[in-house]
Amino acid sequence: QKEVEQDPGPLSVPEGAIVSLNCTYSNSAFQYFMWYRQYSRKGPELLMYTYSSGNKEDGRFTAQVDKSSKYISLFIRDSQPSDSATYLCAMDSSYKLIFGSGTRLLVRP
Amino acid sequence: GAGVSQTPSNKVTEKGKYVELRCDPISGHTALYWYRQSLGQGPEFLIYFQGTGAADDSGLPNDRFFAVRPEGSVSTLKIQRTERGDSAVYLCASSISGTSDIQYFGAGTRLSVL
Numbered sequence: 001q002k003e004v005e006q007d008p009g010p011l012s013v014p015e016g017a018i019v020s021l022n023c024t025y026s027n028s029a030f031q032y033f034m035w036y037r038q039y040s041r042k043g044p045e046l047l048m049y050t051y052s053s054g055n056k057e058d059g060r061f062t063a064q065v066d067k068s069s070k071y072i073s074l075f076i077r078d079s080q081p082s083d084s085a086t087y088l089c090a091m092d093s094s095y096k097l098i099f100g101s102g103t104r105l106l107v108r109p
Numbered sequence: 110g111a112g113v114s115q116t117p118s119n120k121v122t123e124k125g126k127y128v129e130l131r132c133d134p135i136s137g138h139t140a141l142y143w144y145r146q147s148l149g150q151g152p153e154f155l156i157y158f159q160g161t162g163a164a165d166d167s168g169l170p171n172d173r174f175f176a177v178r179p180e181g182s183v184s185t186l187k188i189q190r191t192e193r194g195d196s197a198v199y200l201c202a203s204s205i206s207g208t209s210d211i212q213y214f215g216a217g218t219r220l221s222v223l
Contacts, residue, residue: 043216095157095165095208097212101149102150
């Protein structure tokens with residue numbers, strides 16, 4: 001079993017929809033939780049970085065962490081075609097990032 | 110300022126050949142990381158440098174893989190006797206100091222071993 005599990009998708013939604021992306025993890029030692037966005041043939045780009053349980057909002061993006069359930073989520077409001085990319089969750093094991101396999105998102109105009 | 114730069118962006122080689130992949134981190138970042146990303150997967154950790162020294166190389170798959178960072182800035186990932194299974198995108202990241210810092214990624218080198 002992988003330390004971080006993420007549904008690979010693809011997830012296809014119409015423009016303007018609310019998108020929910022999720023990851024589960026097994027290692028309770030993880031303290032920092034991140035969401036990266038990766039466009040085709042590009043490197044991962046950090047979207048959200050959270051430490052504790054709870055919500056963090058940045059524009060159209062909200063990251064949610066539930067440490068008791070070992071479950072993290074990323075919500076995208078008013079999704080745009082430019083949001084079409086692969087979204088990777090990642091967890092910090094001191095200095096080493098442990099990534100999920102990524103969820104492909106397609107936002108249809 | 111410039112982000113993390115990786116060269117070449119693409120590398121095609123034949124089985125058994127030697128390759129070098131280069132990473133230029135963000136200026137002033139002391140920590141540097143190499144990851145490998147296979148198709149449809151998330152990046153997997155290979156090695157972590159703090160300054161000039163490899164603080165953790167536990168992710169290197171075998172002794173054909175080696176990385177250096179002689180002056181604490183540019184790093185080179187070296188792969189000897191390449192195999193078809195080495196085909197992947199090799200990503201480099203850097204961060205200000207290391208533990209729990211935000212890691213900034215380059216665009217990667219896409220290695221194809223024929």
